[in-house]
Amino acid sequence: xxxxxxxxxxxxxxxxxxxxxxxxxxxxxxxxxxxxxxxxxxxxxxxxxxxxxxxxxxxxxxxxxxxxxxxxxxxxxxxxxxxxxxxxxxxxxxxxxxxxxxxxxxxxxxxxxxxxxxxxxxxxxxxxxxxxxxxxxxxxxxxxxxxxxxxxxxxxxxxxxxxxxxxxxxxxxxxxxxxxxxxxxxxxxxxxxxxxxxxxxxxxxxxxxxxxxxxxxxxxxxxxxxxxxxxxxxxxxxxxxxxxxxxxxxxxxxxxxxxxxxxxxxxxxxxxxxxxxxxxxxxxxxxxxxxxxxxxxxxxxxxxxxxxxxxxxxxxxxxxxxxxxxxxxxxxxxxxxxxxxxxxxxxxxxxxxxxxxxxxxxxxxxxxxxxxxxxxxxxxxxxxxxxxxxxxxxxxxxxxxxxxxxxxxxxxxxxxxxxxxxxxxx
RNA sequence: GUGGGCGUAGCUCAGUCGGUUAGAGCGCCGGGUUGUGGUCCCGGAGGUCGCCGGUUCGAUUCCGGUCGCUCACCCCA
Numbered sequence: 001x002x003x004x005x006x007x008x009x010x011x012x013x014x015x016x017x018x019x020x021x022x023x024x025x026x027x028x029x030x031x032x033x034x035x036x037x038x039x040x041x042x043x044x045x046x047x048x049x050x051x052x053x054x055x056x057x058x059x060x061x062x063x064x065x066x067x068x069x070x071x072x073x074x075x076x077x078x079x080x081x082x083x084x085x086x087x088x089x090x091x092x093x094x095x096x097x098x099x100x101x102x103x104x105x106x107x108x109x110x111x112x113x114x115x116x117x118x119x120x121x122x123x124x125x126x127x128x129x130x131x132x133x134x135x136x137x138x139x140x141x142x143x144x145x146x147x148x149x150x151x152x153x154x155x156x157x158x159x160x161x162x163x164x165x166x167x168x169x170x171x172x173x174x175x176x177x178x179x180x181x182x183x184x185x186x187x188x189x190x191x192x193x194x195x196x197x198x199x200x201x202x203x204x205x206x207x208x209x210x211x212x213x214x215x216x217x218x219x220x221x222x223x224x225x226x227x228x229x230x231x232x233x234x235x236x237x238x239x240x241x242x243x244x245x246x247x248x249x250x251x252x253x254x255x256x257x258x259x260x261x262x263x264x265x266x267x268x269x270x271x272x273x274x275x276x277x278x279x280x281x282x283x284x285x286x287x288x289x290x291x292x293x294x295x296x297x298x299x300x301x302x303x304x305x306x307x308x309x310x311x312x313x314x315x316x317x318x319x320x321x322x323x324x325x326x327x328x329x330x331x332x333x334x335x336x337x338x339x340x341x342x343x344x345x346x347x348x349x350x351x352x353x354x355x356x357x358x359x360x361x362x363x364x365x366x367x368x369x370x371x372x373x374x375x376x377x378x379x380x381x382x383x384x385x386x387x388x389x390x391x392x393x394x395x396x397x398x399x400x401x402x403x404x405x406x407x408x409x410x411x412x413x414x415x416x417x418x419x420x421x422x423x424x425x426x
Numbered sequence: 427g428u429g430g431g432c433g434u435a436g437c438u439c440a441g442u443c444g445g446u447u448a449g450a451g452c453g454c455c456g457g458g459u460u461g462u463g464g465u466c467c468c469g470g471a472g473g474u475c476g477c478c479g480g481u482u483c484g485a486u487u488c489c490g491g492u493c494g495c496u497c498a499c500c501c502c503a
Contacts (some may be wrong), residue, residue, distance in 0.1 A: 412464085
C-alpha cells in the first residue's frame with residue numbers, strides 16, 4: 001500500500017462500477033423528476049472567473065474556493081455552486097426567452113475544505129430553478145420538486161421533512177422586536193445557529209444584535225414556538241410581516257393541495273448561509289437528525305441583476321449527492337441487483353470460435369448483450385465466468401450439436417436446456 | 427485552519443507484554459481427468475505491519491515527526 005505513489009486527492013472519490021451504479025441511480029431519479037415537472041437540463045463549465053463568486057454569494061464562500069491563477073493570468077476557480085453560473089448564463093440570453101424559465105442541472109461542484117462526514121471537496125448537486133416568476137406558486141413548485149426527488153428514491157415523510165421559513169419575514173419580525181437595520185445581518189447569523197447553540201442564542205442577541213434581555217427573550221420565543229397562525233394574529237397590524245405571513249400560508253396551502261403537506265414544517269430558524277437569498281428559504285433534513293441538511297434553497301430575486309443580467313426574480317435549490325447517498329444507504333435504498341448480460345457463449349473447443357463470434361455479433365446487432373471467453377478455456381471455467389457476469393442464458397457450441405446445425409441453450413436460473421437451430425441465433 | 431481517534435494482505439480485522447518463518451474470513455487465481463456455473467473440497471498468489479527518524483543487541487510492536495483516513499470545531503454546497 002505504501003507503493004501506491006499515486007493516490008486519490010483527499011476529498012475526491014473514485015467511482016468503480018458498483019459506486020457509479022449507485023450514483024446513477026440517484027441521477028436517474030433526479031432527472032426523471034425534473035423532467036416530470038417540465039424542467040429542461042442545462043450545464044456550464046466547471047471553471048469560472050473567481051469574481052463571479054466574490055461578491056455575489058457572500059464573502060464566506062470565498063475562503064473555501066478551489067481557485068488558482070491560470071496561464072493567461074486569470075483568477076479562476078472550480079465552481080463551488082451552480083447558481084451564479086446559471087445567473088451568468090441567463091444574463092446573456094434571458095431577455096429573449098419565454099418566462100418563467102424552468103431549468104435544472106446536475107453539476108459536479110468543488111470546494112477546498114477539509115473533508116468530514118457528508119462533506120467532501122467535490123460533490124454532485126442537483127440544481128432546480130424557476131427564473132422570472134415572483135408568484136409564490138414558483139416557490140411551492142420548487143420545493144415540491146425537491147421533495148419528490150427524495151420520494152422517487154424511496155424516502156417518505158417518515159425519513160425527511162422540509163423546514164421552511166422566509167428571510168423577509170424574519171427581517172420584519174426582528175425589526176418589529178427591536179433589531180436595527182445595522183444589526184440585521186448579525187442577527188441572521190445568530191438565528192442560523194439556533195439549532196447548534198440554542199443555549200447561547202439569547203446571550204448573543206444581546207451582545208451582538210443590540211437587544212435587551214426582554215427583546216432577546218421575545219425573539220427566542222418566536223423562533224422556537226411560533227406558528228404561522230399565531231404570527232398572523234399577533235402581527236396583523238405590521239404590514240410587512242402580515243404580508244409575508246400570508247405569503248407563507250399560501251405557500252403551505254399549495255403544498256397541501258399537492259398532497260405534500262406532511263413534508264412541510266414552518267421553522268423560523270432556517271436562514272441559509274448564502275447571502276443572496278431574499279424571500280422564502282427551505283432546507284430538507286433527515287428526521288433522524290443524524291445528518292447535515294440534504295438540500296437547501298430559496299428565493300433570490302436580486303442575483304441575476306447583480307451578475308449584470310435582466311432583473312428577474314428567481315427561486316431554486318441545490319441537493320448534493322453525498323448526504324443523500326448516506327441517507328439512502330442508512331435506509332437500505334439503492335439501485336437493486338445488476339442486470340447482467342443476456343447471453344454468454346461457451347465454446348466446447350476451438351473449432352467453434354468463429355461461429356461464436358458470428359452469433360455474438362448477430363445478437364449484439366439485435367441489441368442483446370453478449371459476452372464470451374476471450375481465450376480458450378475449459379467448459380466449466382467458461383460457465384463460471386457466465387455465472388459471474390450474471391448471464392441470463394448460456395449458448396453452448398459443441399461439435400455434436402453444431403454438426404446437427406444446432407446449439408444448446410441453457411437458462412441459468414433454472415438449469416433448463418434446449419436445443420436451438422443455429423439459424424435462429426444469427 | 428484547530429483538536430481527538432486511527433493507519434497490519436484487494437476488503438473486514440486478529441496478533442506481536444520488543445526477539446529471529448506476521449495470521450483468519452471474504453475476495454482473487456488455479457485444480458477436483460474425458461463438454462456445464464452458482465454450493466462444497468484442495469491448492470496458490472498477495473504484506474519491507476503507511477512513511478521518515480529516534481531509543482534498543484534487536485522495533486511491525488515503544489517515542490517523535492510526517493503523510494493519509496476519520497470524527498468534531500470553524501464554516502457551509
